[in-house]
Amino acid sequence: MRRRAYGTGLRALACALLAWHVWLVWHAASYEAADVEWTCDSQGCSSDSFAAGAPLLGIATGAVLGLLATRFLRRAAGGTVAVFCALACIVGWHDAVADGLVGHDSVTAFHIMLPISTHSVSDWLTVLWCVVGVGSVLAWWGAAVSLRRSAALRRLTGRYATAEATLSGWRSVSGKYGEVTVAFEDEKGVAYEVPAVTERIALRRTVRAVYDKQHPADARRIRVAIAPRTLWSRP
Structure with a gap:
């Protein structure tokens, strides 16, 4: 029992630290988006800005967080992590607007995967709030399934x-x-x-x-x- 509690504690600590890291990465991805400049040629596109690669790093670390958090959140883990990442990105955009780095109509080089097309800050906020909505539905569905399978309320x-x-x-x-x-x-x-x-x-x-x-x-x-x-x- 003590070994199990120790393992659960370590997993919880790892989830907390990784969640902090994921939040910082997604926040930086949007907050520093105004500084991103892409250089594209026949070989592909690249950028020296951390914010340019932050979304990919955020997706990877978010996936790891989802796997670790499954021990506690069960089937709600995926939707919860998606909402968490989207909210971090939304807060980053709002902080950037508040600090005068961008405006709601500003078009930046922010991209989730690759620089395919450009969108305004307002467009990205709309997309991110849609992610929050879909993620919330998935999280509630996953929680309902987990509660039913584990008979948690009855227990x-x-x-x-x-x-x-x-x-x-x-x-x-x-x-x-x-x-x-x-x-x-x-x-x-x-x-x-x-x-x-x-x-x-x-x-x-x-x-x-x-x-x-x-x-x-x-x-x-x-x-x-x-x-x-x-x-x-x-x-």
Whole structure:
């Protein structure tokens, strides 16, 4: 338990430090956009400004942050990181406008990937707010899926307890859902085998039984909590 807590603490610290780095990179990408100058020839385009390559660096570090944060945010990690990066870039634009570096109608050489076309600050703000909107929807969807799969809300109540469980059998009910037999032991060590409906993916994951302490054998109240997928999980 102590080793697990230590590992979780290190991961949380790494996420915090990386999030700070990602924020600075995306903020600099927009704040210093007015200083970016691209030189293009037959071999491609290049620039000596840090802000020119900052978006690519921000995308790469943002992806790493998303992987690390999956331990805490589950399926909401991707959408949350996208919103975080977009907001950092938006704040950078607003700070640049406030400091007189650019105006809302200014056209800069800011680009996400390559200097393909130029847009005004207002155009980029519109795009970024759209990213915030889409990312928020994805984050809420991911959070809803994670809460349902982990039975987190049910587990927070004192009425329910959890136990390591094994699943056997499969009878398709509808789509990806089917009925299985959940084998587990309650807090008193009494063994139970209770039918429950869960997703097919639960057969390939570590699961826990979330059961009513007063009625462990009640099939209407039992839920199967599915552990999140890790980098080493089978697909």
